Amino acid sequence: MRIPAEHFLKLRALGAPAVVLYLAVQGIFRGFKDTRTPVMCLGLGNLSAVLFFPVFMYTFQLGITGAAISTVASQYIVAILMLWKLNEKTVLLQPNIRNLHFGGYLKSGGFLLGRTLAAVLTVTLSTSMAARLGAIPMAAHQICLQVWLSASLLADAQAASGQALIASSFARKDYGRVKLITHVALKTGLATGILLAIILGLSFPSFAKCFTNDSQVLDIVRSGLLFVSASQPLNALAYIFDGLHYGVSDFPYAAISMMIVGALASIFLIYAPPIIGLPGVWSGLTIFMGLRSVAGFMRLSAKNGPWWFLQDSQENEVASS
Structure with a gap:
């Protein structure tokens, strides 16, 4: 049980940047009082994971590796969707460090x-x-x-x-x-x-x-x-x-x-x-x-x-x- 768990966690770690990013963007949407957009993005991301799981785990016979790949892919999908929707609300420019x-x-x-x-x-x-x-x-x-x-x-x-x-x-x-x-x-x-x-x-x-x-x-x-x-x-x-x-x-x-x-x-x-x-x-x-x-x-x-x-x-x- 330990070896597959370690393998799964190592692959899941690849999704950490996406998770940190979309959690930060989710906080920005809360500041806009927009709770609908994050829910929609997370819903689409979770739906993609549900679709990926059987394909990678059983069709490609990757097992736990396929589960990790599906999860990481869905996390990056959520991050990309949230950035895309955020760019519709405000212009994303390089910040001025002095004003932060x-x-x-x-x-x-x-x-x-x-x-x-x-x-x-x-x-x-x-x-x-x-x-x-x-x-x-x-x-x-x-x-x-x-x-x-x-x-x-x-x-x-x-x-x-x-x-x-x-x-x-x-x-x-x-x-x-x-x-x-x-x-x-x-x-x-x-x-x-x-x-x-x-x-x-x-x-x-x-x-x-x-x-x-x-x-x-x-x-x-x-x-x-x-x-x-x-x-x-x-x-x-x-x-x-x-x-x-x-x-x-x-x-x-x-x-x-x-x-x-x-x-x-x-x-x-x-x-x-x-x-x-x-x-x-x-x-x-x-x-x-x-x-x-x-x-x-x-x-x-x-x-x-x-x-x-x-x-x-x-x-x-x-x-x-």
Whole structure:
């Protein structure tokens, strides 16, 4: 299992420049409040991957190599499409270095880099602990993890929309509108999480058969139903809180809280799986997302942070009543 995995990752690394590029361009589109274009480009890229997979893997009999080639090709397709659409919105010229505000960019980017590393390391640790349990538990874990993450990304899309709306209102100091957007984002995010939990709870046991026919793997996958479905509301809120942090440029808190949460979840992930198996891995990931939601709620409740106006408005409402 290790040798094919290393081969796959080495080939996948060729797509890293394209991924970094289209993620940066996706951020630019968010600044334009255009969430439709990135979705269309990503959709076309994913569709191309779906078409490439059977051709390279089975028609050309390349197996894992074909899977990696298909993925990398789709990533470059997404990057090219996004650059093409961006060029329709603005003229892409060579930048004037003197006019670029590198200080602020590097400061914010540094915090976000730390945050991303903390999140990636925590999820990677969960995969590592699952792999140590054997090939069959690892296969079941990957199915559960992919469905879990894919469903959660629906809330991430909502968070991106909330981030763009809040950023413009916060810059104008229109705190009333920021408060309204915040409440709507949290309510719709929670509703999305609950809806996903219901849908996955009803369909996941049957849906899992789309990934494998191995009865041993399917038995373990079905035991992960609670993890995949019941944790969706927590996942949705965690992503929404991330969008709120970014909307008010609260990057230091987003990074530091993620590092602390990641460290706490990692401690659980190190010690629980050897004792209770895969449920320990899934519990660790649920704790990770739950603590992210708690950290987000704590920040919105603080009187001395960028969300101070939420507390002032609540105190004024109490005083007037």
